[in-house]
Amino acid sequence: MKKLLIVLLSIIAFANISNAEHGVNENHYALYWNSIPAVCGEADEVNKYIEDKGFEPVHISLGRSGSKPDGEPVYMVTYYENKDQVLVTVDIPSNIETCILFHTYDKSKVTGKNKKGI
Numbered sequence: 001m002k003k004l005l006i007v008l009l010s011i012i013a014f015a016n017i018s019n020a021e022h023g024v025n026e027n028h029y030a031l032y033w034n035s036i037p038a039v040c041g042e043a044d045e046v047n048k049y050i051e052d053k054g055f056e057p058v059h060i061s062l063g064r065s066g067s068k069p070d071g072e073p074v075y076m077v078t079y080y081e082n083k084d085q086v087l088v089t090v091d092i093p094s095n096i097e098t099c100i101l102f103h104t105y106d107k108s109k110v111t112g113k114n115k116k117g118i
Helices: 002-021 043-052
Strands: 039-042 056-064 073-081 086-091 097-104
Touching: 039 043, 043 086, 043 097
Parallel strands: none
Antiparallel strands: 039 097, 056 073, 073 086, 086 097
């Protein structure tokens, strides 16, 4: 129960940090803020899970303040793959945790005609 409470509090804290730092102009687009479920833990424990599942990092990118290319880095996203799965993590520099945003199965490549209207 204690671990569940810690995970829930981490998610709330992460959502508040992300929400405060992200600069999407919701008035220009029909977008809205939403809570995304994530699984968080100490970086070493998340890395152990990633290694045990056979994931390899494929892409790393930075989220920047105000969603501007020259904004200060506020988080890092790492995109992992294995044979048919995808896993994405997010790290915040001031936080000792890493959060897994999703772990999905049945990965398939999107090509040609399939790229529009997914």
